[in-house]
Amino acid sequence: TGSSRPQRILKAVQKNATKGDPQSVISAIDYYCRHKEWAMNVGDDKGLILDSVLTEVNPSMALELGTYCGYSSVRIARLLSPNSKLITVEFNPAFAAIARQIIAYAGLQDKVTIVEGASGDLIPKMKERFGLKSFDFVFLDHWKDRYVPDTKLLEDCGLLRKGTVLLADNVICPGAPEYLKYVRNNPRYESRYYPSVLEYTKAEDGLEKSVFLG
Numbered sequence: 001t002g003s004s005r006p007q008r009i010l011k012a013v014q015k016n017a018t019k020g021d022p023q024s025v026i027s028a029i030d031y032y033c034r035h036k037e038w039a040m041n042v043g044d045d046k047g048l049i050l051d052s053v054l055t056e057v058n059p060s061m062a063l064e065l066g067t068y069c070g071y072s073s074v075r076i077a078r079l080l081s082p083n084s085k086l087i088t089v090e091f092n093p094a095f096a097a098i099a100r101q102i103i104a105y106a107g108l109q110d111k112v113t114i115v116e117g118a119s120g121d122l123i124p125k126m127k128e129r130f131g132l133k134s135f136d137f138v139f140l141d142h143w144k145d146r147y148v149p150d151t152k153l154l155e156d157c158g159l160l161r162k163g164t165v166l167l168a169d170n171v172i173c174p175g176a177p178e179y180l181k182y183v184r185n186n187p188r189y190e191s192r193y194y195p196s197v198l199e200y201t202k203a204e205d206g207l208e209k210s211v212f213l214g
């Protein structure tokens with residue numbers, strides 16, 4: 001039984017990145033996944049769009065659904081203002097264990113809370129667990145067929161406020177057609193598509209930014 005892909009990504013970070021330097025962690029993962037072994041990080045092309053939307057929103061409370069190895073957790077947390085926080089939800093405990101180490105290697109452990117479990121179970125418990133009113137920003141990057149039910153759940157749990165920005169990965173590849181239909185034909189959202197490419201490839205993909213109008 002050899003290592004897993006997430007374990008190899010962690011090794012690449014420990015070998016090539018500088019402890020406490022988030023940008024070097026991002027670059028080490030991008031280099032490894034572009035030249036050695038593809039992995040489902042949002043990546044450097046779509047990552048620039050994530051960075052710019054995040055900088056514009058400057059959220060106090062951010063939520064990520066689908067941590068995987070923590071690549072986008074690092075991208076998000078490195079841009080948060082002091083005292084702002086990211087909660088990231090990961091279903092797979094093995095992924096969460098690697099993500100925790102990668103986020104810590106970047107020195108961002110105080111800004112990021114990794115929660116293990118199913119988003120559908122965890123979302124209804126967030127207000128009480130974290131004493132929060134609502135999220136300012138949500139990055140959707142988990143199972144693509146969970147984007148719609150979890151968005152509805154966030155609405156129903158009062159976790160979105162007027163102006164909350166949802167940013168969804170992979171709306172073209174692998175695709176989230178139901179989600180695009182849901183946010184684009186919905187008077188409660190103002191949606192815009194950011195064209196890009198699937199991480200580390202030339203395949204078409206993009207991010208959908210949807211502002212909740214309350």
Ligand SMILES: O=C(NC/C=C/[C@H]1OC[C@H](O)[C@@H]1O)c1cc([N+](=O)[O-])cc(O)c1O
Nearest residue numbers: 040041066068090091092141142143170174
């Ligand atoms: O399935 C994807 N993401 C959802 C991940 C699902 C699994 O990893 C995290 C989650 O807990 C589950 O165990 C995905 C797939 C591709 N892809 O090209 O196949 C590209 C991407 O950017 C993706 O986010």
Ligand SMILES: [Mg+2]
Nearest residue numbers: 042141169170
């Ligand atoms: Mg993705």
